[in-house]
Amino acid sequence: MNSNVENELRKMVAEIIEVPEEKLSVEADFFNDLNVDSLKAIEIVAAFEKKYRVVIPEKDIPTIRNLGQIVAYTKKLNIQ
Amino acid sequence: MGKPTSKRRIVISGLGVIAPNGIGKEQFWDALKEGRSGIKPVRRFGTTGFKCHMAGEIDSEFNPAEFLGSKGLRNLERTSRLLCSAAKMAIDDAGLTINDKNTDDIGVCTGTTLSSLWNIAEFDKEAIQDGPLFTNVALFPGTVMNAASSQVSIRFGIQGFNTTISTGYSSSIDALKYAMDFLRMRRIKTVLVGGVESLSLVNYSGFYRLGYSAGINGEELSCPFDRRRNGIILSEGAAVIVIEDEESALERGARIYAEVNGIGNCFDAFRMGKYQPDARGLKKSIKEALRTTDIGVSDIDYINASANSVYEQDRLETKAIKDVFGRYAYNIPVSSIKSMIGETFSAGGLFQIASSIGSMYNGYIPPTINYEVRDSECDLDYVANCSRITRINNVLINNHGPGGSNAAFILSKWN
Secondary structure (H helix, E strand, O other): OOHHHHHHHEEEEEEEEOOOHHOOOOOOOOOOOOOOOOHHHHHHHHHHHHHHOOOOHHHHHHOOHHHHHHHHHHHOOOOO | OOOOOOOEEEEEEEEEEEOEEOHHHHHHHHHHHHOOOOOEEEOOOOOOOOOOOOEEOOOOOHHHHHHHHOOOOOOOHHHHHHHHHHHHHHHHHHOOOOOOEEEHHHEEEEEOOOOHHHHOOOOOOOOHOOOOHOOOOOHHHHHHOOHHHHHHHHHOOOOOOEEEEHHHHHHHHHHHHHHHHHHHHHOOOOEEEEEEEEEOOOHHHHHHHOOOOOOOOOOOOOOOOOOOOOOOOOOOOOEEEEEEEHHHHHHOOOOEEEEEEEEEEOOOOOEOOOOOOOOOHHHHHHHHHHHHOOOOOOOOOOOOOOOOOHHHHHHHHHHHHHHHHHHHHHHHHHOOOOHHOOHHHHHHHHHHHHHHHEEEOOOOOEEEEOOOEEEEEEOOOOOOOOOOOOOOOOOEEEEEEEOOOEEEEEOOOOO
């Protein structure tokens, strides 16, 4: 796993959902553990798309529920 | 239509102000009493190439986290920060507790017209720069006109009606009228009535390019009724009042500032950007405001003017006052707080109300500052440069502008 990508993503998500970076573990569920609402979820997707210039297909969005899954998704897209 | 017979009395029980010359009612009232201006060079954006460089900007002393906490501020645009902070002050000032029992009986009504421009401009800029697939979604909710008003309801858990009135210069008083109708129809018990505008390069340049800004054809000065007047100094800020029916205010033992008395409005659009040459709409609004009260023309102790240092606006307001009040016009002190806070556009009426509450409460009339050169067409008592200590029972507040919207409102001492 590329830790640089993970750190960048942690920073991005932490800023959007307003939690300290150190509290954002790879397993914490956005909805159940971190109280992420639908608007913030869209914002995470949009920020990811903007950062990596990709468009995430609708069907993939519900499968991404924590930071670890976002990092895994970057691997799937071959983002270094 | 005759005078209303069994009118429900509506009172003001809370106030929150974020003005260019003072944050919070005490600071604002003190500044007005001392004739202190909040107009200074713009810092939020560059004005290179413009002939004007001043604005009534809310400076960095304003910290929304003080009123709202830091959570959730990231995506709250400037207008919502201003309005929500003023609303928080007003709710606390009124001693109003919002809970499951009363939330449906509380409404929000806000006057604002230009405030979403900044967000629209930012959103568009990203769409053009990065392409429409990569816009910043967080900016989108703030692109709509009712964003700030809605944020007040969301943040304070208010579930009654929520309306935004965008009628330009008269938005605040039109919003107040709308809220009063809700109260009189017994559809609500309490309303937070707000006015807000925020400064951005987009609206600054809009007024400038239309030729409304002071400094294009003369001194860059907000000097209502003075012969040197040549345009507005654009400003920003928010003011919120809590209004409720008298019974409910008394029931909860609230401190009552004043009674919301007569109100009138009239649309008299003439030509694009031109004032109706006889101030017909403003005169009709003032007459309607008087008609809906039990007081007569000689009971008006003070007129809080709409005059904003635009040549025609100040002249026509003076004419309207003289046409309605006749010879008695010369006995009524008239002053414009826009000499100190500039033109806050849709929020103007609420600032005039906030200032008038202070006048009534502390017994003074705020001055028209920067008044030096007399204009023969503006010959009333403008309370020049120094505030005047006096007892005030009834204030007439005027709102008008070149867009055709006019409103007038009478605030009375509550007994």
